[in-house]
Amino acid sequence: MTTLAWKNLFYDKVRLAVTLTGIVFALILIIVQFGLFLGFLDTTANVVVRSGVDLWLTAPGVPHVNGAAAFPEKRRYKALAVEGVDRVERFALQFAQWKLPTGSQESVQVTGFDLDGGMGGPWNIIAGSVEALRGDDTIIVDQLYLEKLGVKGLGDSIEINQRRARIVGLTQGIRSFTTSPYVYTSFKNSQNYTLLKEDETYFLLVKARPGVDLQKLKADLKAAIPDVDVFTNDEMRSLTQSYWLFTTGAGVTTLMGAVLGLLVGIVVVAQTIYSATVDHIREFGTLKAMGARNSYIYRIIIEQALISATMGYSLALVAGWFVAKSSETGNAAILLPPEMAVGLFFLALAMCIMASVISIRKATSIDPAMVFKS
Amino acid sequence: MQPLIELRNVTKTYGTGDSAVHALRATDLTVRAGEILLMCGPSGSGKTTLLSIMGAILSATSGSVKLLGQEIVGIKESRLPDIRLSNIGFIFQGFNLFPALTALENVEVALTLKGLSKSAARKRAQELLEQVGLADRMKHHPADLSGGQKQRVAIARALAGDPKIILADEPTAALDSQSGQLVMETLSTLARDRGRAVVIVTHDSRVLHYGTRMVHIADGRLEEQAHGVQQSNQIEHEGVTA
Numbered sequence: 001m002t003t004l005a006w007k008n009l010f011y012d013k014v015r016l017a018v019t020l021t022g023i024v025f026a027l028i029l030i031i032v033q034f035g036l037f038l039g040f041l042d043t044t045a046n047v048v049v050r051s052g053v054d055l056w057l058t059a060p061g062v063p064h065v066n067g068a069a070a071f072p073e074k075r076r077y078k079a080l081a082v083e084g085v086d087r088v089e090r091f092a093l094q095f096a097q098w099k100l101p102t103g104s105q106e107s108v109q110v111t112g113f114d115l116d117g118g119m120g121g122p123w124n125i126i127a128g129s130v131e132a133l134r135g136d137d138t139i140i141v142d143q144l145y146l147e148k149l150g151v152k153g154l155g156d157s158i159e160i161n162q163r164r165a166r167i168v169g170l171t172q173g174i175r176s177f178t179t180s181p182y183v184y185t186s187f188k189n190s191q192n193y194t195l196l197k198e199d200e201t202y203f204l205l206v207k208a209r210p211g212v213d214l215q216k217l218k219a220d221l222k223a224a225i226p227d228v229d230v231f232t233n234d235e236m237r238s239l240t241q242s243y244w245l246f247t248t249g250a251g252v253t254t255l256m257g258a259v260l261g262l263l264v265g266i267v268v269v270a271q272t273i274y275s276a277t278v279d280h281i282r283e284f285g286t287l288k289a290m291g292a293r294n295s296y297i298y299r300i301i302i303e304q305a306l307i308s309a310t311m312g313y314s315l316a317l318v319a320g321w322f323v324a325k326s327s328e329t330g331n332a333a334i335l336l337p338p339e340m341a342v343g344l345f346f347l348a349l350a351m352c353i354m355a356s357v358i359s360i361r362k363a364t365s366i367d368p369a370m371v372f373k374s
Numbered sequence: 375m376q377p378l379i380e381l382r383n384v385t386k387t388y389g390t391g392d393s394a395v396h397a398l399r400a401t402d403l404t405v406r407a408g409e410i411l412l413m414c415g416p417s418g419s420g421k422t423t424l425l426s427i428m429g430a431i432l433s434a435t436s437g438s439v440k441l442l443g444q445e446i447v448g449i450k451e452s453r454l455p456d457i458r459l460s461n462i463g464f465i466f467q468g469f470n471l472f473p474a475l476t477a478l479e480n481v482e483v484a485l486t487l488k489g490l491s492k493s494a495a496r497k498r499a500q501e502l503l504e505q506v507g508l509a510d511r512m513k514h515h516p517a518d519l520s521g522g523q524k525q526r527v528a529i530a531r532a533l534a535g536d537p538k539i540i541l542a543d544e545p546t547a548a549l550d551s552q553s554g555q556l557v558m559e560t561l562s563t564l565a566r567d568r569g570r571a572v573v574i575v576t577h578d579s580r581v582l583h584y585g586t587r588m589v590h591i592a593d594g595r596l597e598e599q600a601h602g603v604q605q606s607n608q609i610e611h612e613g614v615t616a
Contacts, residue, residue, distance in 0.1 A: 003475070004472065004474070004475065007474040007475055007479075008472075008474045011474030011515075283472050285470075286466070289429065289458065290464065290483075290484055290531075290535075291455045291458040291460070291535070292459075293452075371466060372426070
């Protein structure tokens with residue numbers, strides 16, 4: 001049986017190529033569309049996900065991480081007094097104007113964090129260091145945006161909100177979902193760049209002591225400081241992702257693209273496997289006439305589908321990896337995390353088996369007289 | 375000789391009511407071991423339907439169908455594959471070989487269906503192909519064989535289950551005279567020397583003299599034909615009751 005399934009597939013190389021092309025195309029479509037969607041989710045909330053924060057304190061009514069409002073810094077001391085809190089750091093994330101060498105301006109998001117604690121700081125630093133931010137008017141930007149920001153790299157100086165800023169570090173892959181790149185600096189510098197008052201902050205970032213129940217700590221903080229909102233890191237991520245996903249055209253488009261990519265992928269794979277099976281319908285009819293049980297034919301069809309799925313998946317994964325890799329230097333992130341790769345394998349198997357089941361119905365309901373026709 | 379196929383008052387109707395099509399009307403037929411029964415008739419006359427019913431791949435609407443004495447009308451559909459596997463070998467006009475498999479593998483498939491191990495199936499398949507004169511073509515794919523060679527592979531495959539009944543649909547239609555003759559002689563040998571019942575649907579006048587008996591079907595009705603086939607006085611004429 002293995003011989004028949006295997007040889008059926010490999011005998012006609014052109015048909016095999018067409019089958020695999022269909023499956024690979026469908027899976028690449030799913031990889032790209034879902035990769036874009038995952039990239040979108042990651043980009044919208046990367047500063048939250050990688051912040052290392054347990055709880056976020058914000059001014060009341062803040063809708064997401066990019067929509068902060070200033071509130072008195074002295075809330076920090078109230079927070080520190082709450083049982084279970086290990087430390088509390090100030091954090092700024094606010095839009096500002098970056099002056100290009102040409103004289104025009106670009107919007108950026110100034111991200112000011114506590115250099116001693118480090119919560120909310122940059123990651124993937126490829127040049128310079130966070131320590132360099134201890135100097136006045138120093139910033140770290142991502143190399144993806146150097147051209148957009150009109151600079152070449154370390155040492156370049158520009159103006160943010162008419163205040164001097166010097167690049168002392170570069171990161172790789174810290175994308176911004178908006179058109180405004182993140183610019184990392186110390187919280188102290190960010191107060192200057194964002195025109196934040198000395199006794200104000202945009203966020204207070206809380207690190208809990210090890211083993212503390214975050215939901216209880218959240219409730220305790222809310223009770224102790226009623227005039228702030230408290231979010232867990234996961235809630236802040238969810239708020240931010242949901243905001244950009246559902247309130248912007250880009251978010252809805254990306255989501256729809258992922259859903260459509262999945263549907264189109266399923267249809268293409270189903271059609272491909274169905275056609276490949278129906279091409280052998282006469283052979284299945286002959287097997288039935290010879291006395292093969294339906295289960296024997298099912299196994300051949302499913303085996304063919306599994307072989308096709310595995311081969312198609314392997315090729316699509318290699319192609320998808322290259323697509324994801326090449327997107328690292330582009331503006332749109334296409335992510336292919338291991339979980340997605342594994343999920344895609346099972347999806348490919350499921351799609352091929354489902355398509356086989358449809359084909360099986362066709363194969364086992366063959367008009368018996370068909371085998372007698374030339 | 376022992377009757378291997380017995381049809382009594384068999385009908386086959388497709389559809390119901392005004393749109394019903396009576397493909398076969400009250401048909402009686404007996405085919406015995408050693409017989410070569412030729413079936414003729416125009417397209418759409420019911421030949422294929424009758425062959426399918428005799429081959430247990432199509433159920434009769436009514437009547438009785440016995441293969442080797444076993445009634446198959448009304449039995450569970452799931453039992454039919456075993457009946458086909460054990461008792462019937464099919465030969466098709468279009469050969470119906472598996473193009474991806476070699477001649478040897480084509481025969482092996484039928485043997486593995488019977489439950490033979492891979493090595494036993496290979497040994498037996500080689501013997502069968504040698505019997506039909508294809509010892510030197512075992513590793514060839516159907517695309518590399520002539521029409522006559524393909525049909526002989528199909529015969530070897532049909533014999534794989536050592537069936538008592540061989541049902542052949544236009545086995546010589548796609549063959550030249552020489553190949554057709556070789557195929558018919560092989561089938562004759564099976565009937566004459568090995569006691570198989572061979573039923574052949576044919577339009578080919580070149581094969582008529584191989585038959586021991588001939589029936590004609592028209593509009594689902596069966597008629598016995600008197601013709602110059604081999605004399606076989608032992609063949610009982612069951613007639614037609616339509």
